[in-house]
Amino acid sequence: MNGLRTGLLFLFLAYSLPVFAQPTPPEGFPSRPITIVVHSKPGSGIDIASRLVSRIAKRKFGIDMVIENRPGASGLVAMRYVLSKPADGYTVLALTKSFVSTTLITHEKVSLDSFYLIGSMMIDYEALITNRKSDVRTLPEIVEDAKKKHGHQIWVGPLVGGVDHIMAMKSWDVLGIDAVWVPYESGSDAMMALLGKHGKVYVGNPGDISGKPDLMVAAVAAPHRLPQFPDAPTFLEYGYNLPREIIWRGFALKKGTPEPITKYIEGVFEAVAKDSEWIKFVENNGAVPDFIPHDEFVNMVHREKEEARKYLQKAGIITTDKAAGRRNLIIFVVLSVIAILIYLAMNPRFPQLRYGRTVFPYILVVLSIFLFLVTYSFPRGKLSGAVGPAIAPRLWLGGLFIFGLWVLVQELRDKTPPSKLPGRKNVMLMFASVITYIVLGQIIGYFLTTTIFIFGASLLLGYRNLWIAALNAIGFALFAYIVFYRVLGVPLMVGYLF
Amino acid sequence: MGILSHLINGFAVILGFKPLAVILIGVIIGIFVGVIPGLSPAMGVALLVPFSYGLDPLTALILLVSVYASANYGGTITAIAINTPGTPSAIVASFDGFPLTMRGEANKALFVSLVAATFGGMLGTLVLILFSLPLAKVALAFGPAEYFALAVFGLTIISSLSTGNWVKSLVATFIGLFLNTIGMDPFTGYQRFTFGVPELSDGLGFIPALIGLFALGEIFFLIEKGISEKVDIGKIASKLPGIKELKKLLGTITRASIIGTIIGVVPGAGATIAAFIAYSQEKRLSKHPEQFGRGAVEGVAAGSAAASGSVGGALVPLLTLGVPGSAATAVLIGALMLHGLNPGPLLFVKKAHIINGLFAALVMAYFFMFFIGFAGNKLWLKIIKLPKELLYPVVIAIAFIGSYAVSNSLFDVWSCLGFGILGWLLKRFGYPTAPVILALILGSMAETNFRRALLVGNWTIFFTRPGSLIMLLLALLSFAAPIIRSAKAKKESK
Numbered sequence: 001m002n003g004l005r006t007g008l009l010f011l012f013l014a015y016s017l018p019v020f021a022q023p024t025p026p027e028g029f030p031s032r033p034i035t036i037v038v039h040s041k042p043g044s045g046i047d048i049a050s051r052l053v054s055r056i057a058k059r060k061f062g063i064d065m066v067i068e069n070r071p072g073a074s075g076l077v078a079m080r081y082v083l084s085k086p087a088d089g090y091t092v093l094a095l096t097k098s099f100v101s102t103t104l105i106t107h108e109k110v111s112l113d114s115f116y117l118i119g120s121m122m123i124d125y126e127a128l129i130t131n132r133k134s135d136v137r138t139l140p141e142i143v144e145d146a147k148k149k150h151g152h153q154i155w156v157g158p159l160v161g162g163v164d165h166i167m168a169m170k171s172w173d174v175l176g177i178d179a180v181w182v183p184y185e186s187g188s189d190a191m192m193a194l195l196g197k198h199g200k201v202y203v204g205n206p207g208d209i210s211g212k213p214d215l216m217v218a219a220v221a222a223p224h225r226l227p228q229f230p231d232a233p234t235f236l237e238y239g240y241n242l243p244r245e246i247i248w249r250g251f252a253l254k255k256g257t258p259e260p261i262t263k264y265i266e267g268v269f270e271a272v273a274k275d276s277e278w279i280k281f282v283e284n285n286g287a288v289p290d291f292i293p294h295d296e297f298v299n300m301v302h303r304e305k306e307e308a309r310k311y312l313q314k315a316g317i318i319t320t321d322k323a324a325g326r327r328n329l330i331i332f333v334v335l336s337v338i339a340i341l342i343y344l345a346m347n348p349r350f351p352q353l354r355y356g357r358t359v360f361p362y363i364l365v366v367l368s369i370f371l372f373l374v375t376y377s378f379p380r381g382k383l384s385g386a387v388g389p390a391i392a393p394r395l396w397l398g399g400l401f402i403f404g405l406w407v408l409v410q411e412l413r414d415k416t417p418p419s420k421l422p423g424r425k426n427v428m429l430m431f432a433s434v435i436t437y438i439v440l441g442q443i444i445g446y447f448l449t450t451t452i453f454i455f456g457a458s459l460l461l462g463y464r465n466l467w468i469a470a471l472n473a474i475g476f477a478l479f480a481y482i483v484f485y486r487v488l489g490v491p492l493m494v495g496y497l498f
Numbered sequence: 499m500g501i502l503s504h505l506i507n508g509f510a511v512i513l514g515f516k517p518l519a520v521i522l523i524g525v526i527i528g529i530f531v532g533v534i535p536g537l538s539p540a541m542g543v544a545l546l547v548p549f550s551y552g553l554d555p556l557t558a559l560i561l562l563v564s565v566y567a568s569a570n571y572g573g574t575i576t577a578i579a580i581n582t583p584g585t586p587s588a589i590v591a592s593f594d595g596f597p598l599t600m601r602g603e604a605n606k607a608l609f610v611s612l613v614a615a616t617f618g619g620m621l622g623t624l625v626l627i628l629f630s631l632p633l634a635k636v637a638l639a640f641g642p643a644e645y646f647a648l649a650v651f652g653l654t655i656i657s658s659l660s661t662g663n664w665v666k667s668l669v670a671t672f673i674g675l676f677l678n679t680i681g682m683d684p685f686t687g688y689q690r691f692t693f694g695v696p697e698l699s700d701g702l703g704f705i706p707a708l709i710g711l712f713a714l715g716e717i718f719f720l721i722e723k724g725i726s727e728k729v730d731i732g733k734i735a736s737k738l739p740g741i742k743e744l745k746k747l748l749g750t751i752t753r754a755s756i757i758g759t760i761i762g763v764v765p766g767a768g769a770t771i772a773a774f775i776a777y778s779q780e781k782r783l784s785k786h787p788e789q790f791g792r793g794a795v796e797g798v799a800a801g802s803a804a805a806s807g808s809v810g811g812a813l814v815p816l817l818t819l820g821v822p823g824s825a826a827t828a829v830l831i832g833a834l835m836l837h838g839l840n841p842g843p844l845l846f847v848k849k850a851h852i853i854n855g856l857f858a859a860l861v862m863a864y865f866f867m868f869f870i871g872f873a874g875n876k877l878w879l880k881i882i883k884l885p886k887e888l889l890y891p892v893v894i895a896i897a898f899i900g901s902y903a904v905s906n907s908l909f910d911v912w913s914c915l916g917f918g919i920l921g922w923l924l925k926r927f928g929y930p931t932a933p934v935i936l937a938l939i940l941g942s943m944a945e946t947n948f949r950r951a952l953l954v955g956n957w958t959i960f961f962t963r964p965g966s967l968i969m970l971l972l973a974l975l976s977f978a979a980p981i982i983r984s985a986k987a988k989k990e991s992k
Contacts, residue, residue, distance in 0.1 A: 045832065048833075051551075069905065069906060070906055071905045072696075073682075073696050073697070074682075074699075076699070077696065080696070159687075180953055184950075188765075188828065192637070192815070192821045195821070196639060196641060197638075198954065210842070211843070211844050211845060212820040212842045213844060317686065356927065360927050364669065374691065387952050388686070389683040389685065389688050389690060392675075392944075396676040397672075397676055399675070400669065400673065403669045404672075406665050407666055410665065422724035423721045430718065435915070437898075438911055441911075442908065450895045453891060453894075457891035461721065461887040461891075463887035463888060468888070469887075469888065476895060480895070480899065492899060492902065492903075
């Protein structure tokens, strides 16, 4: 009897464990929607993944999560945005492995250490991908061809210093070869180059070949063959020790968030990661739905950071040049003083010197000299072969200088005084009110400022029917609220008050 | 025959109440997305992806494609009415569309743009159905050298865009080219000319630049010129072009649509470059090139048809190779993957009904776009008739929504104002603004591909690859021809 009871109790416990594992929300949390901040534009991979997380969280726990896109500076803008918010659990950062490189390359003091890493929701193994129709297809063929070309084999992929670039450098080490990294604006541009045989190897994920019969995986950096890609051999099979290179996508909170809230959100994300809808989505993308919990995640990111630092230094991407900023400021001040002195010293008998049409090209010419001097603080073209980052700007600024000077001479020869335009005062007033509009918009929000601005500006421009001007302003603000904000979901400026 | 049966099968799939209603909704949303500056076709499609998740794959695809198809036309509406291109590709429609509006012929310009966009879109779809496989080869042949040559060819268009002083056009071009180098260098990760401002590290936003230069710059200029001189737009605004006039445009629209489709195939080139190239081509062929930029209907037709035609082209690499041909198709790929569909050639075999349905839906979307656009034009005309004192502040408010919407950043709003002031300065001192935009579009394409080509090969690569050589020669020709012609004309007049 006793034994049976213990057995039943055991069974009950075993079955109810998953129920107990359901996260319990802390008192009164969440009382409003949680924002997931995404560092790329709507429609990108991580954006779609975050939207799916929000959908599943709503279904499973009834939590409202909204997505806010804060693109820019490879994730720095999103990171700074999350750090500017209170650590109350209402702002979650979506992040990928590329953030590791981003924080290393930037001169700003933004670090992943300021975040509490909740967990990684999906991983993608890194792979070398080749064109089935070219002469270099398998890993041994890549190695053989690379040795024949003495470092001139072309590898393509997205931007310099990113996850895939580091993977490329790492595999060159492991394979004992040398090659050229040719960066493209995006992974798909690079894939296009591989399809067009403008490069031999593309670094990406096995999922990239889905639906593209001309592409094949030469080797995947996974411990064993992946079930969705049974034909893709691993590095290990060829005897190269590259067992696990991954890209992860995960979520983080600002450090300092109260522990009960952190634990609860961690539980929610873990539950979402184990949901069948999520698993199906990840597998559809050719990725692996492994959940990496907090502790393991932190250690992994720490290791990756040290490794990325090593390779970024090797590639010459991390440099330490802080003197350039101060030097540029000195150049600017000195040059402006000289320019103003030259201008004042010019013969005051020419009235055309004072005309705006002469001052404008003069400023262009001076600016082009200053900016040209700035290009001398740019790094030399170590990563870009013969042509470094300074060449194009010098060419364009040189052109601006020559033709700006030409226009300046033209304008000086032209003795006709400019025609007086009637609305000069109005334009200046308009500039002032537009600036006020933007500044006020940050404080009291878009709708109220817009109403005031449209009303005021109409009167400024000489409209005299107060009622219609007011109606127009209020009508537009309402229209903007309903059509843009509500129906189309366009983000609008939010002030401190609204 | 096989192709015809595809299309018939496609229509069989979409001719139901639900698919047709979805297309209708998609087209209406698309036109709205186009009308709002700052909401590009790609962003419009992206905003609808979450909604489409609950639909079945075909319906979702139809919805997104309808939005994409009609957004380019929507952009030309604001370009013509208030000189604010709603989408980047609509800049070209504003060159002649806005002068037409100022002359009181807004209705004509809007109607021509609608006809051209419908025709261009349908032709683009037809080309997509018939020639997607050979066209995909064109896209693949484009390596760094060819992209560089295309960018150079595109830049030579400024010689046909300038109306007066060509030195000033060059100054404007170099301003645009320089502004383009601000931000992170893609090859070394170095921050060029950012002076420590993190928002600059991705460069200046293109949409804020576009809205600032065109909409704000124009408004500031018009305010300074004095708002009192009124054009009675209402008087002749209701006149539509006759059949005869439309017939005359047929050649222009057909040529522009084909150019648009082919340029659309090349990933990264897209609707805007297509519209620019078609425009300069028509100006070159025209018997009265001097009217371009001052209100030539051919200019409006060429820009709209090419932008619309590029949609079919951009779908070619998506369907045949599985890589996006434009920003909007990149989002489409994301949406397809969400539904468990892998875009690429296998889709034709495995899910033929979806591809057929897509083709039919595109045709249908343009059909609907024509009627909705026609009905909508009356509404837009009412807006144009608003007194300028009321309209200008509203345009400024819309410009700021547009700039802010791109990446939720106030910095973009400030940069929009900065470009507005630049546009005003350029305008009042007699510099054209279009070269700045063209240089902003093509500058980085020229630079990155030049450097990329040199990483792959050496200097000779530009002349040993036939595609690149031909385009560079064409560029030389297209740059020199107008200058030589005007020099000759000067000599003769002496």
